[in-house]
Amino acid sequence: xxxxxxxxxxxxxxxxxxxxxxxAKQPVLKHVVIFKFxxxxxxxxxxxxAETFAxxxxxxxxIKAFEWGINNSPEHFNEGFAHCFTLSFSxxxxxxxxxxxxxxxxxxxxxxxHMDKVFVxxxxxx
Numbered sequence: 001x002x003x004x005x006x007x008x009x010x011x012x013x014x015x016x017x018x019x020x021x022x023x024a025k026q027p028v029l030k031h032v033v034i035f036k037f038x039x040x041x042x043x044x045x046x047x048x049x050a051e052t053f054a055x056x057x058x059x060x061x062x063i064k065a066f067e068w069g070i071n072n073s074p075e076h077f078n079e080g081f082a083h084c085f086t087l088s089f090s091x092x093x094x095x096x097x098x099x100x101x102x103x104x105x106x107x108x109x110x111x112x113x114h115m116d117k118v119f120v121x122x123x124x125x126x
Contacts, residue, residue, distance in 0.1 A: 036080040041114040062094035
């Protein structure tokens with residue numbers, strides 16, 4: 001009986017390991033959005049935009065992961081682009097569907113009065 005329990009435990013860990021490896025191999029599409037805000041936008045305006053964008057995670061089912069931050073590079077090559085947002089998707093279709101989600105369209109209304117420029121990069125994680 002003891003050997004059976006040990007074997008069963010070993011098999012369970014083996015199957016769990018295989019499942020984790022399969023999950024890790026699933027392709028991830030990154031959608032990187034970097035904003036330069038208007039000089040006329042207050043820090044509170046910019047914070048509201050950032051919070052509204054971050055709130056899409058959980059509201060838009062296509063977004064698998066979301067992170068963001070403010071540039072702090074000592075190189076000063078950012079040309080005024082300060083806020084970087086990275087969203088993860090499972091497919092190009094999910095990214096396209098996200099673009100049409102009502103919550104994303106509402107976010108654009110919040111963003112538009114404050115956005116000076118935007119820089120976007122989409123790539124498949126290697």
